Amino acid sequence: MSMELLVTGGTGFVMSHVMRQWVQRGADYRVTSVDLFPADAALQDFLAPYADQVQLTEGSVTEQSLWENELRDLAPDYFIHGAAMTPNRNGSEKSQARTVVEVNVQGVLNALEWARSCKTLRRMVHVSTGSIYGDTGPDAPLPEDGFEMRSPDSLYPITKRAGELLALRYREMFDLPLVVCRLSSVYGPMDRWTPGRDFQCAPNLIVQHALQGKPIRVSGAEGVGDWLHVADVASGMLALIDANRLEPAVFNIAYGEAVSIRELIEIVAATVDGIDWQETLPEQADLVGSPDKRHGAWGAYDNSRLRALGWLPTPLDRALTSYVDWVRESMIANESK
Numbered sequence: 430m431s432m433e434l435l436v437t438g439g440t441g442f443v444m445s446h447v448m449r450q451w452v453q454r455g456a457d458y459r460v461t462s463v464d465l466f467p468a469d470a471a472l473q474d475f476l477a478p479y480a481d482q483v484q485l486t487e488g489s490v491t492e493q494s495l496w497e498n499e500l501r502d503l504a505p506d507y508f509i510h511g512a513a514m515t516p517n518r519n520g521s522e523k524s525q526a527r528t529v530v531e532v533n534v535q536g537v538l539n540a541l542e543w544a545r546s547c548k549t550l551r552r553m554v555h556v557s558t559g560s561i562y563g564d565t566g567p568d569a570p571l572p573e574d575g576f577e578m579r580s581p582d583s584l585y586p587i588t589k590r591a592g593e594l595l596a597l598r599y600r601e602m603f604d605l606p607l608v609v610c611r612l613s614s615v616y617g618p619m620d621r622w623t624p625g626r627d628f629q630c631a632p633n634l635i636v637q638h639a640l641q642g643k644p645i646r647v648s649g650a651e652g653v654g655d656w657l658h659v660a661d662v663a664s665g666m667l668a669l670i671d672a673n674r675l676e677p678a679v680f681n682i683a684y685g686e687a688v689s690i691r692e693l694i695e696i697v698a699a700t701v702d703g704i705d706w707q708e709t710l711p712e713q714a715d716l717v718g719s720p721d722k723r724h725g726a727w728g729a730y731d732n733s734r735l736r737a738l739g740w741l742p743t744p745l746d747r748a749l750t751s752y753v754d755w756v757r758e759s760m761i762a763n764e765s766k
Contacts, residue, residue, distance in 0.1 A: 533588030652718020
């Protein structure tokens, strides 16, 4: 008997790893992805060994017709809703306001309505973000409860928090087998430009510049983040799928430690010879950290709830080194084409 997973946002960075890890479990594991955008060449190559287990469907989660027509006869065991919209750099938040709200709120509502009508569904995971946390928190890693922003100041955290609240209310009203996960800062293979992701995180920029022999100009090298390899994010989501219990309702998926930009560079320097990095003014920097922001959304997240399910993150030095190796191999492969 096959095990069926539905994901939204499947052509993106994180969800591509969720799909791959799912189908790697065995030939009877299948996944259907819904995304507004078609699969690019990188994703096709990434999923090629499992192509007969993957169904890619184009469509917008905001369109009711997608759920009523294309997904009408789908009967998955599990559902991970990862589709989201962040304002991209090609336009202002103001110019993209309607799309952000429609995807992150109406899209969630559509997903929840479909999920509660799905008779085969065993578990739904709603993917959220650490961006809903504020700037304050304890000196220890940030727990899931009590530190959400009361008055977010931009549409992304506003709408992501609204999506969370909708999901949690549906869980309660309709006894929906749902959990919410909040991601810290994610890096790793398949982090590339896509229509939904047009920025470089710190590990990506550091590794790319190091391997290309380009200088890394940094302002605020003591600025920190909770950096988690994308493979660990995907395995964390699947741990929530596999869990026997549904309490608590919200889980951080995070490394659990705050690591500075300087430390990231030092780890990469251990495997890439001749790194050239220098501290400079913010307006001249490739990478800008905020050393004064070390708590709340900026610092370490408490991952003890997920660890209690048997999940563990890969040690940072090993995870980051493996990412260096992947980027290096990708660069060599591209040069040979």
